[in-house]
Amino acid sequence: MYGVTMGGNSVLAHITGFDPYFYVAAWEGFDPSSNDLQLFKKALNDALMAENRHRGIKHFIKKVECVQKRSLWQYQFQKPRPFLKITTAIPALVAAGRRLLERGLRIGNIGSMAFSPAYEANFQFILRYMVDKDIISGGWCRLQAGKYKVRPARAKMSRCQLEVDVDAKDLMPHPAEGEWQKIAPIRILSFDIECSSRENKFPEAEIDPVIQIANAVQVLGEKKPFVKNVFTLKGCAPIPGAEVIPSEKEANMLVKWKRFIEAVDPDIITGYNICNFDIKYILDRATALKAEEVAYLGRIKGSKSTMRESTFSSKQYGKRENTETTILGVVQFDAIKIIRRDFKLTSYSLNNVSAHFLGQQKEDVHYSIITDLQNGTDVTRRRLAVYCLKDAYLPLLLLEKLMLLVNHIEMARVTGVTLTYLVTRGQQIKVLSQLYRKAKGKGFVVPVRPRHNTDDKFEGATVIEPKKAYYRDPIATLDFASLYPSIMMAHNLCYTTYIARHEVKNVPAHMYERTPLGHCFIKKEVQEGLLPEVLRELLAARKLAKKAMKKETDPFKKAVLNGRQLALKISANSVYGFTGAQVGQLPCLEISSGVTAYGRKMIDETKRLVEEKYTMANGYKHNAEVVYGDTDSVMIKFGVDTVAESMKLGEEAATEITKHFTPPIRLEFEKVYYPYLLMNKKRYAGLYWTNPVKWDKMDCKGIETVRRDNCQLVRTVVDECLHRLLVKKDQNSAVNYVKRIVSDLLCNRVDLSMLVISKALSKTDYAGKQAHVELAKKMSKRDAASAPKLGDRVAYVITQGCKGAKNFEKAEDPIYVLEHNLSIDYSYYLDNQLKLPLTRIFEPVIGKVSMLFQGEHTRKIKLGRAMSGGMMKFAVKTEKCLNCNVPLKRGRRTICVHCEHLLPVLYNKKLSIARKKEKLFNKLWTQCQRCSGSLHQDVLCSNKDCPIFYRRTKVQKDLKEAHSILDKFDF
């Protein structure tokens, strides 16, 4: 077990005296007083020995005992039964033993029999240990004085500062309460590497060298890193605040870095995409360079880090392919993994993530420039190093800002699962761990259920059909607090209370309750289920944590408590999912389908109660109407005019209706939406009020503003429309705004960067032709060097193209479009991008939405003119009147005789365009300077995710054009 002391020293404790074990149910006629036990032990031991897999072990089975336990599975009439507890020599034998026993074993003269299911045989040894000894990951343990031995330096296996031997019984865990809630001074190393590349190819570890490795080391809970350094290949000019460690040879640099890691002795390493890129690249590179030493990254001496490809799939998190590297004793906490899992963003590039969470755009140096900088001088390499250092530091800022590590530690404490499992495994392990902890105390044993993939679908949550409309009056929302957990608690739904169908007749009717689906569960007065008890404790703990959080003043401690209450909430909510996970550890659809059935009933019940009680007949001003309901909430239009009245009725209704349900089910009044735009199921927006004075925020559900294949225009327009509808409550201005945008689009006035769509080029052989793939091909024909490579994001806009061209043929590089003045395919953007989301928003507001896309404002269409190519080669350029486009006579440059009286207004128009562009030029380019952190060096950034990237090129061109027109007036 690895850990740190309060003083920050690293410790490795070798724990002895704890052996793996599992259970099977004793056979019928088993007699504990006879030598049945001995016979059993011998039979199993012999069978294992016959397999001849584990050499050097004398006694495979250490012990077999008889214990009285109850199976967790189904109601056992509260009677314990004899179980055999089988203790094995090493963890791997648990699985082997279970396999043999399930298959069938001949036991002495008693006969042959199969033991199925086995109990608690598929539980990770490490968790088994932690559960049994009440140890939690991320918590504190005490080594009792005199009960442990410190290993002398020569006997140490690891690089930890302290190495001790201790017996399992002498390690005292502290529950994470009181002073033991504080978080240990964990050392976090964050790093980032830069590689050079050939001719703009993505770097390959066999060929392309690592040129820089930047590191930042911080102690969790402290403000700033205490080490920042960068290892560079070839010299590098000094950087204030960071140590520069140059090497002439790449292998030396890698070795120096590896020794640096040893010296730092981090508990956690982090970075951005380190698992799938940086660590892998370094190890591959070390192999290529034959610098073997580098591969020994772990804390155990002589443990080589090895890699394997793994696929991680989870119902909640989706499927991911990963490279897993073993680094013993160090937790790999890759920021990209966590952020990908927990947040929904348009792009997970470090640029975008830091722009989103930290509010800072990051300079993005294209990898072709990286090689140039590396091949330059000490000063250019320094520039690269500064960039690299920033990339190493950003993950630390992200961890801190999003409280990722703290929240994970709290989650580890709550669920009793190790940090590594939390990062690499799904939800189930967390629930399983808690279940084991509870089961152990109650004398239950958990069966290993055979996995069977069924397609049994059970009905999900209910949705009350939405009455789509734009509500200009307050809509009160009632929510069931922790709906699914409270249903399980109220109706005592658990493995241990479920009565198998054929057993129901044996249970007196007053002892059980039937779910709406007809399954029977023991009432809690008879025996409280295990899951309800787990949930009850989780929710009680959450209440406590929230209370403590309110009182806490220290911001870090507050954040820790917040992490705790979040962890508790998530844990409580995942219990339901655990019972419903069909390929999971312990699925029990009788529970999960029962939960949703109760949920559906309650929503319908609530609707009925509200609409019965709040009527004019009962003396209320209006008849209340439930306009929508989903899973755990109902939206009610009480018909009142003010938020305050709506709140009062909402609160009253919540208290009133709660009385109709079994505690702890509780209906809460939380918020009022006013106004409220209900577009469809799971699709609505409204201003969110929790007090009658000022609204808290705009709450939008299911509005696709974050989908990546939407261009920025869609997001901006949707955002602005909602703002005008909800905040300004002015539907005319929203309609006019849309008309104006449509007109802008048709007249080519929309900024190009608003129209850029981007997709990652993940493979080149898609089944159908795809716009971004075709464009990448086109670009590599034009210039192979700058074309996007596999893994790059391809940014494109849809242009007019030839008549009848397919969309994928019309995709074009935005920069190319700018340079060649190509016209945009406005109809694509109108029909494929804007129409659907705008129709959704406006349908409830104005009914027929065709007026948005047809009418006066769409009459004028202006296409960009190509300045080169095609017919333009044969065209003779003549000056035209700036006002009426009549070709001008010789000697006139600006305006024709007939328009001359309009000269001032014309000048003024052209001038105001030029002035706007001048200001924009200034704003954009100075912003880029600020981001890149230098006034004196040209901006190199090529971050295509940045909203400025295309704009700043466009403005250069616009400005040139605007000024050349202005110059014509100078006579």
Add this chain to the structure above:
Amino acid sequence: MPMGSPRTMSSNQSLLERLDNKQFQKELEAFKKQKVERVATKTEIRKSYEVKQKSFVNQYAGLYFDRLMALRKDLAQVAKEKWPDVPQVKKLISIPEGRCVLLGTVFKESKLRPSVLEEYTKSRSERKNEEISKYVSEDDSLVIEDNHARIPLDFTGVTSEGKLPSVASLPTGIVLAVLGKNNTRNGEFVAEDIVFPGLPPVRENRKIPEDEQYVVLTSGLRIGAVTKQMDLQLMIDYIIGLAGSSIDQNKAAKIAQVIVAGNSVVIEEEEDAEYAHFKKQTKDENDKRVNEGIKNAMQDMDLTFTSLASSVNLIVMPGEDDPTNITLPQNKLPKFFFRSAAAYSTFNCATNPCGIEVNGRVLLGTSGQNIDNLAKYTNADKDIDYLERTLQWRHLAPTAPDTLSCYAFKDGDPFVITECPDIYFAGNQEAFSTKIIEGREGNKVRLVMVPEFSKTSSVVLVNLKNLECKEITFKSTQLKSN
């Protein structure tokens, strides 16, 4: 016209009417014959702020580089005089331990400064709506950089000689030398004292006028807006010698030069002409209406300047709201605006900023954007301090390009002040204020904050002989001279 006669504001077009009036023309002719001989004026407008070949592909880095290079040598000299024993660091990439002097450009990190990124990335309801007038906060911090590296400055220290200037008083873009010591722990440079390049050198062999003669500085006439029409007329009458006592008239005769420092005209903003096609009002009607408005304002301006130029030397600089480009340097107003005034050789348009030599005196000034921007991003006790500081920094507009938009020059930074002016001014200020400061060679520099006429009804008179300076206020009821 008799002084003090009450005139009503109903005659908005009085200017035009009177000029068309034959009777008035006659009087004017008669007056011209009998007026006192004007002083001779020799004016030269410097061309340094004219942009010849415009190109918009440059970035701003070159400008900062040239600025630093232009000031570095003199700054090193000043620093050497002040701290003779402390070594100066050549490049900011390697900073020795112990005390040393760093030379470089300042950049101010500021959270308040508006960011264009926010406009693009934040959703509508997240954005801050109101604009604030001061972007100065406690959290601001400074870094110093040269073309090699950037180093954060720790400005919390107190020197033996006194306190460091506050971070709030220093903007981005100035070039300075800082004495201090590197804190190797956090990489910050602990500043003890700083020094600026100081006032630029004076040109040798200057010829200062021996007799009394005046320059009139004014700004913010805002012709076309309906305010202060009468006061403006009074002002013109006074300058061309038609008003006041004979003492005033004598004085008027000694006006060698009138400089209008920006914002001469107000042009009505068009309302979204681009969307006219789906509104009721047709495009042509809209154009016509706006055209009339602009034409009238232009004509008024032309006539005003004609009446001035017919009598005195006149230089018109553009200002922020004038019809020319907006980034500094602003181009001259186009000639076609001045059909009538342009006929006079005494009428000249100039750039903003503008350097002018009048009868041997060097004048340098702007229409005020540089000072307004400094006032947004820095603090000062008195407004005139901003003006004085720019001279100490030897730079007209240090916040350009960072927060004040300017052209991305590629050959040299023209805003670096290479020659010490005798009169240094900024137009369009809230109120008049002035100060004399002394240059390195003991020369005197007259600093003038030129008030905005449309607000104060006053102009500034500076005596070229002795640099005495005063404000004259024109109120339509009385003429006040102080």
